[in-house]
Amino acid sequence: xxxxxxxxxxxxxxxxxxxxxxxxxxxxxxxxxxxxxxxxxxxxxxxxxxxxxxxxxxxxxxxxxxxxxxxxxxxxxxxxxxxxxxxxxxxxxxxxxxxxxxxxxxxxxxxxxxxxxxxxxxxxxxxxxxxxxxxxxxxxxxxxxxxxxxxxxxxxxxxxxxxxxxxxxxxxxxxxxxxxxxxxxxxxxxxxxxxxxxxxxxxxxxxxxxxxxxxxxxxxx
Amino acid sequence: xxxxxxxxxxxxxxxxxxxxxxxxxxxxxxxxxxxxxxxxxxxxxxxxxxxxxxxxxxxxxxxxxxxxxxxxxxxxxxxxxxxxxxxxxxxxxxxxxxxxxxxxxxxxxxxxxxxxxxxxxxxxxxxxxxxxxxxxxxxxxxxxxxxxxxxxxxxxxxxxxxxxxxxxxxxxxxxxxxxxxxxxxxxxxxxxxxxxxxxxxxxxxxxxxxxxxxxxxxxxx
Numbered sequence: 001x002x003x004x005x006x007x008x009x010x011x012x013x014x015x016x017x018x019x020x021x022x023x024x025x026x027x028x029x030x031x032x033x034x035x036x037x038x039x040x041x042x043x044x045x046x047x048x049x050x051x052x053x054x055x056x057x058x059x060x061x062x063x064x065x066x067x068x069x070x071x072x073x074x075x076x077x078x079x080x081x082x083x084x085x086x087x088x089x090x091x092x093x094x095x096x097x098x099x100x101x102x103x104x105x106x107x108x109x110x111x112x113x114x115x116x117x118x119x120x121x122x123x124x125x126x127x128x129x130x131x132x133x134x135x136x137x138x139x140x141x142x143x144x145x146x147x148x149x150x151x152x153x154x155x156x157x158x159x160x161x162x163x164x165x166x167x168x169x170x171x172x173x174x175x176x177x178x179x180x181x182x183x184x185x186x187x188x189x190x191x192x193x194x195x196x197x198x199x200x201x202x203x204x205x206x207x208x209x210x211x212x213x214x215x216x217x218x219x220x221x
Numbered sequence: 222x223x224x225x226x227x228x229x230x231x232x233x234x235x236x237x238x239x240x241x242x243x244x245x246x247x248x249x250x251x252x253x254x255x256x257x258x259x260x261x262x263x264x265x266x267x268x269x270x271x272x273x274x275x276x277x278x279x280x281x282x283x284x285x286x287x288x289x290x291x292x293x294x295x296x297x298x299x300x301x302x303x304x305x306x307x308x309x310x311x312x313x314x315x316x317x318x319x320x321x322x323x324x325x326x327x328x329x330x331x332x333x334x335x336x337x338x339x340x341x342x343x344x345x346x347x348x349x350x351x352x353x354x355x356x357x358x359x360x361x362x363x364x365x366x367x368x369x370x371x372x373x374x375x376x377x378x379x380x381x382x383x384x385x386x387x388x389x390x391x392x393x394x395x396x397x398x399x400x401x402x403x404x405x406x407x408x409x410x411x412x413x414x415x416x417x418x419x420x421x422x423x424x425x426x427x428x429x430x431x432x433x434x435x436x437x438x439x440x441x442x
Binding site for chain 2: 052053055056059060062063066067070072073076077080083084087166169170173175178179182185213215216
């Protein structure tokens with residue numbers, strides 16, 4: 001294996017590892033909300049520091065790979081996609097931190113019994129995140145397409161959650177109910193953004209593999 | 222001037238033009254909220270299509286510049302920063318569209334009299350956006366630093382807006398007041414994100430000019 005190819009394999013591995021850290025952050029931060037476990041949040045903040053460092057290292061690696069090897073075609077597409085995916089992963093970590101912080105705020109109040117469809121949304125979004133990384137790791141554009149198709153379902157669930165929570169807010173004069181409903185809305189919004197980042201990654205995978213930019217409804221259907 | 226330098230100047234001009242479109246989108250979308258003018262929204266959607274196309278063209282230009290010229294050092298940093306700024310600009314356009322859509326929703330209800338500190342936040346954020354582009358155009362890292370320093374003030378105003386709107390929601394049993402207050406909260410949240418994108422651009426400018434990655438509190442103070 002050429003030295004360059006080894007470095008490219010190394011870069012891919014680094015991103016997959018980073019993605020696994022981000023997935024952990026998402027899982028734990030949702031547990032902070034659902035299981036109401038304050039202790040867990042420390043882990044999220046610790047992993048965030050690691051992910052932030054990874055982001056800088058990956059970008060630096062990509063720049064050096066370009067400068068020293070002057071890649072073209074699919075190699076160059078791989079490296080620039082890696083830079084973009086790197087940025088999406090870091091922002092996914094930020095969303096997880098936000099979810100975690102909202103979870104901590106919710107701990108100050110008694111539990112708002114039903115979490116509405118949030119657990120359903122969590123399942124769908126974490127699946128999208130997992131599969132988007134998998135599609136990158138395996139250069140599997142069919143899987144990437146499958147993830148893109150799930151985006152509408154996420155929007156739909158979010159709309160339902162918003163409608164239900166709005167009813168809660170309207171039917172109460174209790175201050176804490178309003179605060180808690182708001183926090184759950186923001187959580188749903190962040191889950192939606194996690195799904196958006198997963199679709200960004202899938203669009204990058206498709207571009208990386210076949211050189212076709214499918215953003216902004218250039219999607220093949 | 223070498224052909225490569227001409228193309229680099231062209232790329233910079235393209236991004237500055239794209240940024241000016243995005244600034245227009247932001248200004249108009251805020252007018253939809255503040256002046257309650259439905260007609261204006263059409264313009265936002267029209268400019269969005271242009272910005273989306275620009276994003277694809279800029280990325281393509283950047284890839285070709287790398288592949289055909291094998292730049293290193295500051296040239297390479299300029300091109301990869303351009304790709305990142307490109308992505309931030311497109312996402313800023315998305316936020317403007319979201320603000321515009323919220324504005325359209327608000328038109329369905331009578332005006333919630335005071336817009337709280339939202340106009341103040343608008344002034345600060347549009348200033349950050351304008352200066353971030355200017356710092357890119359002039360490679361002015363001092364200006365970039367100045368923008369970064371404004372981020373805390375934005376967070377502070379957002380917190381005040383949230384607190385004030387929350388009071389509205391708690392003191393009312395009127396459905397539409399809750400809906401309108403929520404919409405204004407989401408607008409404030411989006412303004413905050415516009416400020417975040419402006420800081421991303423400034424971090425890129427600093428990296429582009431002096432090669433120092435200042436993300437994640439690597440900021441010199």
